Every structure is written in C-alpha cells, then in structure tokens.
Amino acid sequence: MTRSAARQQCQRLKCLQFFPSEPAAIKELVGVLEKTCSDTDHAREVVASLIETMTVCPTPAEIRRVARERQRQQVTARERCPICHGTGFELYWYLVTPRPGKDSHWEIVDEEQAAALRAKGVGYEVGKQSLVEAVRQCSCRNGKAN
Numbered sequence: 001m002t003r004s005a006a007r008q009q010c011q012r013l014k015c016l017q018f019f020p021s022e023p024a025a026i027k028e029l030v031g032v033l034e035k036t037c038s039d040t041d042h043a044r045e046v047v048a049s050l051i052e053t054m055t056v057c058p059t060p061a062e063i064r065r066v067a068r069e070r071q072r073q074q075v076t077a078r079e080r081c082p083i084c085h086g087t088g089f090e091l092y093w094y095l096v097t098p099r100p101g102k103d104s105h106w107e108i109v110d111e112e113q114a115a116a117l118r119a120k121g122v123g124y125e126v127g128k129q130s131l132v133e134a135v136r137q138c139s140c141r142n143g144k145a146n
C-alpha cells in the first residue's frame with residue numbers, strides 16, 4: 001500500500017489516548033501500517049479493529065500483530081467457499097445441441113449434470129452434442145474481489 005494511504009489510516013488512531021505528537025513516532029506508526037498491510041482495505045480493517053479494542057494508541061508491535069491476525073482471517077474466509085474454494089471463479093458448463101438448419105441450442109448445466117453427461121460420453125466434438133466449459137465470478141466475497 002502507499003505511504004499516503006497509510007498516513008491517512010494512521011490519522012484515525014488520533015481518537016485514542018496518547019497518540020504521539022512527535023513526528024518521528026507518528027512516522028513509525030505509518031511505516032508499520034505501510035509495511036504490514038497488503039492494501040488500503042486491509043489497513044482500514046486493522047485500524048478499525050485497533051480503535052474498537054484499545055483505549056490507548058497502539059505501539060508499532062501491536063499494529064503488526066493485528067495486521068498479521070487480520071491477514072490470516074482473510075485467508076481462511078477465502079478457503080471456506082465450497083463452490084470456488086477461494087479462487088473467486090466458478091466453473092459451469094454449456095450443453096450445446098446442434099439443430100439442423102437452425103442455430104445450436106445452448107443450455108447451462110451445473111457440475112452434477114455435466115458429470116452425468118460426461119459419463120454418457122458427451123465430450124466436445126464439432127457438429128455433435130457437446131459440453132463447453134466456461135467460468136464466471138463466484139457469488140461469494142472472493143468472487144466480488146476479482
């Protein structure tokens with residue numbers, strides 16, 4: 001994340017007691033946010049958590065600890081989606097049925113139907129009924145982040 005974004009997030013800690021007044025100490029807090037947070041959203045979450053749980057301004061070590069904790073939570077949330085397994089992308093299939101003299105008929109099928117069709121020998125062959133794999137954003141948080 002950028003230093004200016006880190007500085008902005010650091011300003012929010014001013015509502016806590018004993019927020020340092022010396023520029024050198026403030027610079028340390030900004031620096032640790034900048035280094036340990038992967039992006040502005042991460043820093044925003046870290047600062048929100050600090051404000052909610054502390055009454056005095058955190059030390060750089062405390063900021064680092066919360067930043068690591070938050071990062072881990074994000075990773076677990078990603079892994080938890082049973083549809084996309086954290087990738088944010090969901091696979092789906094089209095069953096394409098050629099119709100003589102007309103455009104082919106396209107129908108969306110889910111993983112289960114696709115597996116059943118594959119078991120029946122439906123693959124991908126021009127001019128024959130085929131399965132076409134496609135990908136879309138998962139409706140979970142991971143998908144929205146893509």
Ligand SMILES: [Zn+2]
Nearest residue numbers: 081084138140
């Ligand atoms: Zn998902």
